[in-house]
Amino acid sequence: MARIVGVDLPDGKKVLYALPAIYGIGLSSAKKLLAATGIAPDKKVGELSDEELARLRQEIESRFKVEGELRAEVAANIKRLMEISCYRGLRHRARLPVRGQRTRTNARTRKGPRKTSGVIKVKSTAPKE
Numbered sequence: 358m359a360r361i362v363g364v365d366l367p368d369g370k371k372v373l374y375a376l377p378a379i380y381g382i383g384l385s386s387a388k389k390l391l392a393a394t395g396i397a398p399d400k401k402v403g404e405l406s407d408e409e410l411a412r413l414r415q416e417i418e419s420r421f422k423v424e425g426e427l428r429a430e431v432a433a434n435i436k437r438l439m440e441i442s443c444y445r446g447l448r449h450r451a452r453l454p455v456r457g458q459r460t461r462t463n464a465r466t467r468k469g470p471r472k473t474s475g476v477i478k479v480k481s482t483a484p485k486e
Contacts, residue, residue, distance in 0.1 A: 359402050361414055362424050368403030375402045381423035390416055 358365045366375040376387035391398050394412045396405070405413075417423060422430065438446035448455040454467050465471075 359405060359410055361410070362417060364424065366402045368401065370402055371398065372396060372400050372402055372405065373398035379417070379423055381421055381427040382417070386421065390420075393420075 358368055360366070362379060364379045366372075366378060373384070373387055373391060376382050376390065377384055382390070388398065390413065394409070394416050396409050396413065435446075435449055439450050440446070445455050452467055452469075453460060454464050458464060460468070
């Protein structure tokens with residue numbers, strides 16, 4: 358298994374489809390990476406030589422912010438929004454959808470499971486006479 362920036366890439370996959378396993382690299386940036394390094398996109402990860410892996414690593418480190426560094430930047434951006442109390446920051450703080458989606462129905466991913474409000478009848482345990 359090839360290890361690039363702390364992520365194990367599966368040997369059986371083509372390089373083009375294995376690279377998006379790295380946080381911060383999608384399909385289009387993977388295509389650009391392979392074009393810049395001169396690696397064939399249909400080559401499997403297990404078939405890559407050490408020299409090709411080194412070129413790939415060097416190119417990723419020089420051109421992209423990936424994995425921990427990118428996650429930290431995204432978290433800092435969200436934290437900044439919450440600190441300045443802008444609308445998007447308030448939505449993040451309340452754990453509600455940030456990008457204008459409706460919340461009257463749906464939004465269950467952000468809001469979590471439904472919480473029933475109102476009266477809930479409890480079955481009586483007293484014996485009938």
